[in-house]
Every structure is written in structure tokens, then in C-alpha cells.
Amino acid sequence: MSKALLTVSDLCVDFETEHGVLNVLDHVSFNLYPGKTLGLVGESGCGKSVTSLALMKLLQKPYGCIRAGSILFKGQDLVQCDAKQMQDLRGNRIAMIFQDPMTALNPVKTIGSQIVEVFNLHRQELTKKERYQCALEMLRKVGISDAQFRMAEFPHQLSGGMRQRVMIAIALSCEPDILIADEPTTALDVTIQAQILDLMQDLQKENGMAMLFITHDLGVIAELCDDVAVMYAGRVIEKASVIDLFSQAKHPYTKGLLDSIPQLFNDGKGALKTIEGQVPSLLNMPTGCRFRNRCQYSQQDCKSLDHNLDTHSENHQINCKHWREIKDA
Ligand SMILES: Nc1ncnc2c1ncn2[C@@H]1O[C@H](COP(=O)(O)OP(=O)(O)O)[C@@H](O)[C@H]1O
Ligand SMILES: [Mg+2]
Incomplete structure (x- = not known):
């Protein structure tokens, strides 16, 4: 197997609550490899989202903190990185998409301006017009028809599946090395889910990123990971x-x-x-x-x-x- 891109070792996360300190993650370890997808599966409340937030260093202080462990990314331990270093990595080398795109998208900004923002941050060598063209290209890539028209629309004017595609476009605009997807298709119906999973697989083939795919759905794991x-x-x-x-x-x-x-053919037994x-x-x-x-x-x-x-x-x-x-x- 190729060299790991991200190595999580013995990650422990505690939450301080009024009832006491909760050990939410206990020595979690795994690797992510370029071009490969690791599925993180488990029932609700087992710590999947906390794992992804810990990787992005987005746990809310002072309640949630990484008590022990390391997260090595290209030789750098993210646990030791300061806020500025993490900000440079987030949305640049490591991107994330969430279950509910409506809460992640800004409701008062057009779709276009939200994608252009990524290019404003990470591709400053481009002209304004080129950044708009890149954003448009990204929207087409994630399968949004009539992309030019959609650029001028607001999140509430799009369907759930389209919003999730926009989130993927934003996440992938900076060509991240790692994409963390926390239940990105859970809120979608199955046909849209299948389309989004296909899309993610195609984009991964294209740019060789490592993926951490979080879900409670073993069917999705079988399909994708x-x-x-x-x-x-x-x-x-x-x-x-x-x-x-x-x-x-x-x-x-x-x-x-x-x-x-559930099995399709269990002969009606049990x-x-x-x-x-x-x-x-x-x-x-x-x-x-x-x-x-x-x-x-x-x-x-x-x-x-x-x-x-x-x-x-x-x-x-x-x-x-x-x-x-x-x-x-
Ligand atoms: N801000 C918080 N304060 C206290 N406990 C929390 C907080 N966020 C999450 N937890 C607890 O951490 C555990 C794991 O949550 P989570 O990672 O969201 O689970 P899931 O696997 O469903 O994504 C849960 O028991 C949850 O109650
Ligand atoms: Mg969760």
C-alpha cells in the first residue's frame, strides 16, 4: 500500500459538561491514503462527527478538547498547529462537506459568489474574470445544468441534491488532498444519493484525493469505500x-x-x-x-x-x- 497521507494515532477527545468530563473519543487511530476512501461507520452518537471536527480542529473550545494523540499530515502534527496554520490547511489542503448543506451555505449570498470566494482565497494570481470562469467550470463539473443561471441564485432556490453538489464544488475548488464527508447523502433520497456518490467517486479518480466518508449506512460503505x-x-x-x-x-x-x-430474500423467515x-x-x-x-x-x-x-x-x-x-x- 502507498504511504499514508494522514495518520491519526490514539486520538482522545474529552468534552467538559456540567455532569463531568466525557471521554468522547478513546484512542482512535486510522490512516488515509491518496486515491482511497476510508469509511467510518457506527450508530448515532458513537463519535463520528466529533472525529471529523477533531481532524479539522473545529471542536468548540473550551468544551471539547483533544486530550491526547496525534494527527500527522505530510509530517506535520495538526494537534500542535496553531489557529493560523489550521486556517491555511482548512479548505485548502483538507476540505469538508456536511450532512446539511443549508446550514453550511450562506443563505444571503449567491451560489456563484460563494464558489468564487474559494478562488479569491486560494488562487489570487487569477483575474476576477478568470475566478468567475473557474467557479462556473466547477459548477458544471458537479453536474449542475444551466450553471451560469444557477450562479446568480441563492441556496434556497436550489433543491437539496443541488445544494449538496454546490457544497462539493466549494470543497473541491481548492483541489484538496483530503476530503472529509460527514454523512453528505443522509438527507437525500436514494436516487440523488446514488448520483452524488458516483460524482464523488469520479472526482476522486480525477484528482487522487484521500477521502474519509462518514456514514451510518453500510450500503453506502459497500458502494464507495x-x-x-x-x-x-x-x-x-x-x-x-x-x-x-x-x-x-x-x-x-x-x-x-x-x-x-434487511435481506431481500429471507424466505419470509423471522x-x-x-x-x-x-x-x-x-x-x-x-x-x-x-x-x-x-x-x-x-x-x-x-x-x-x-x-x-x-x-x-x-x-x-x-x-x-x-x-x-x-x-x-
Ligand atoms: N458539544 C458537546 N458537548 C458534550 N457532548 C457532546 C458534544 N458534541 C458531541 N457530544 C457527544 O459526543 C458523542 C459523539 O457525538 P457525535 O460525534 O456527534 O456522534 P455521531 O457518531 O452521531 O456523529 C455523543 O455522545 C454526543 O452526545
Ligand atoms: Mg454525526
Whole structure:
């Protein structure tokens, strides 16, 4: 495998609340590679968005802070970077798109002026006219028809799918090395979702950027990603290539997630499988394995599991003491 572009190691994030300090991320580690997509999957509240905000250093101080760990990007540790250095990197080398483009776009500025703004910041050598032309080109590239007309419109005049395309155009205008996408298609209907995913894949092929794609949807992971990190209650509990994850998941939680996907042909047998119990509260996290209270294979020694991952193969690791003993159903 080629050299990692971004290496996240043992990232720990705490939030200070009136109820106490919450360990929202516990030793999260993963790599991003040029031209490859890592999927970050897990149920709501497991820490996916906090991970992306931590990478961009956008956690709201003083409540959220990176307690430990490093984020190496081209030899530079982002955790140590000051606000000015981060501002230069954000939207330039590392870009991000969010679930809800309406909150990320400025409602009182035209689409065109919001894309031109990126070129104003990052391509100052261009003339005003050239910047407008670049913005127009970007809008065409993300599949917006009648681009010239749309340039003069405001966000509320566009459909949800078009707004998300505009967000992608803005994010990619500076040709970032890394694109972080936090549930960018969750609010869209499935046909628009498929178009947006195709578009992202095409653009990635063109410019070779690394992608971190955050979702709770395993179908999207299967469609788009090369590798997957599964999160549970602030920890990465399994990492594998997409093929390995879908064909030979090892962690009981990942197995449960895969079992809970509706099957088209189950001969009408049985109800949809669910994972019993609930994700533990961050205020009341069990010691050791964070999944043990819901796990049918849980044993006494699970109380002493730390964050470390056990290696199944070079590209497949699991945070579970007993994965070897669990037989496939
Ligand atoms: N500003 C905050 N203050 C306190 N807790 C927070 C804050 N933001 C997020 N959290 C907590 O961090 C955990 C992870 O949240 P998040 O990363 O948004 O989850 P998701 O995986 O759904 O994106 C949740 O339990 C959430 O309650
Ligand atoms: Mg989220």
C-alpha cells in the first residue's frame, strides 16, 4: 500500500459538561491514503462527527478538547498547529462537506459568489474574470445544468441534491488532498444519493484525493469505500478492507450490524435481527470492552480490555478478547 497521507494515532477527545468530563473519543487511530476512501461507520452518537471536527480542529473550545494523540499530515502534527496554520490547511489542503448543506451555505449570498470566494482565497494570481470562469467550470463539473443561471441564485432556490453538489464544488475548488464527508447523502433520497456518490467517486479518480466518508449506512460503505473503520461508543472496534468486513467480520458488534441489514430474500423467515440493549452512556461507560453489556460472548476478562486492536491480518484488526472463539453463524 502507498504511504499514508494522514495518520491519526490514539486520538482522545474529552468534552467538559456540567455532569463531568466525557471521554468522547478513546484512542482512535486510522490512516488515509491518496486515491482511497476510508469509511467510518457506527450508530448515532458513537463519535463520528466529533472525529471529523477533531481532524479539522473545529471542536468548540473550551468544551471539547483533544486530550491526547496525534494527527500527522505530510509530517506535520495538526494537534500542535496553531489557529493560523489550521486556517491555511482548512479548505485548502483538507476540505469538508456536511450532512446539511443549508446550514453550511450562506443563505444571503449567491451560489456563484460563494464558489468564487474559494478562488479569491486560494488562487489570487487569477483575474476576477478568470475566478468567475473557474467557479462556473466547477459548477458544471458537479453536474449542475444551466450553471451560469444557477450562479446568480441563492441556496434556497436550489433543491437539496443541488445544494449538496454546490457544497462539493466549494470543497473541491481548492483541489484538496483530503476530503472529509460527514454523512453528505443522509438527507437525500436514494436516487440523488446514488448520483452524488458516483460524482464523488469520479472526482476522486480525477484528482487522487484521500477521502474519509462518514456514514451510518453500510450500503453506502459497500458502494464507495476501500477500507472501513467501525466505531462503537468512541472507540474503533474493527478495521478491515470492505471485502473482509462484509465477508468475514469478526467483532460481535460488527456482525450484529451486518445481520441487521434487511435481506431481500429471507424466505419470509423471522423478523429483522437487532442488537439487544443500548449504547452505554458516556457518563456511565463500562470498564474494559465498551460493548460487553450487550455482547452474548462477554466473559469476566472483557472487563480488562483496553483500546488496543488485535491483528487478524495486516489489514484487519479487532478490539475484542474473544473474536477467535466466535464461530460464524
Ligand atoms: N458539544 C458537546 N458537548 C458534550 N457532548 C457532546 C458534544 N458534541 C458531541 N457530544 C457527544 O459526543 C458523542 C459523539 O457525538 P457525535 O460525534 O456527534 O456522534 P455521531 O457518531 O452521531 O456523529 C455523543 O455522545 C454526543 O452526545
Ligand atoms: Mg454525526
